[in-house]
Amino acid sequence: MIPTSPLVVGIAVAVALLALFVLARRLRAPSSEARESKRAHEAAQEREPPVEIGETYEFGVTELTDHHSGDEVAVGKVEGFVVFTEEIPSGLEPGDVIRAKVLSFNEGRTSADATFVERA
Numbered sequence: 001m002i003p004t005s006p007l008v009v010g011i012a013v014a015v016a017l018l019a020l021f022v023l024a025r026r027l028r029a030p031s032s033e034a035r036e037s038k039r040a041h042e043a044a045q046e047r048e049p050p051v052e053i054g055e056t057y058e059f060g061v062t063e064l065t066d067h068h069s070g071d072e073v074a075v076g077k078v079e080g081f082v083v084f085t086e087e088i089p090s091g092l093e094p095g096d097v098i099r100a101k102v103l104s105f106n107e108g109r110t111s112a113d114a115t116f117v118e119r120a
C-alpha cells in the first residue's frame with residue numbers, strides 16, 4: 001500500500017520539481033567547449049597582440065573560410081593570435097605554410113587582417 005498522506009505527496013512533488021529544475025539547467029548550460037572558447041576570447045582581449053601592423057609573419061594555414069567581404073581567406077595563428085589572410089593564391093590548402101603582412105586589427109584587437117606575401 002502506497003502512503004497517500006498530504007505530506008508524502010508534497011515531498012514527492014517537491015523532489016520531482018527539483019529534479020526537473022536541475023535537468024533543465026543542465027540542458028541549457030553552455031558546453032565545456034563553449035565555456036573554454038569564451039575564456040580564450042576574454043583572455044585574448046586582455047593581452048597585447050603578438051603581431052604588429054606592417055610586419056610580415058610566417059604561419060600555418062589552419063582553415064580556409066569565407067570573409068565578410070565575400071572572398072576566401074586563409075586563417076592561421078601567430079602565437080595563438082588569429083590572422084585572417086586575404087588575396088590568397090588558388091590551390092592553397094590547410095597545412096600550407098605562408099608569409100603574410102599584417103594590415104589591421106579587428107575592433108577588440110583579438111585578431112588581425114593580413115595580405116598574402118608568399119608561400120614559405
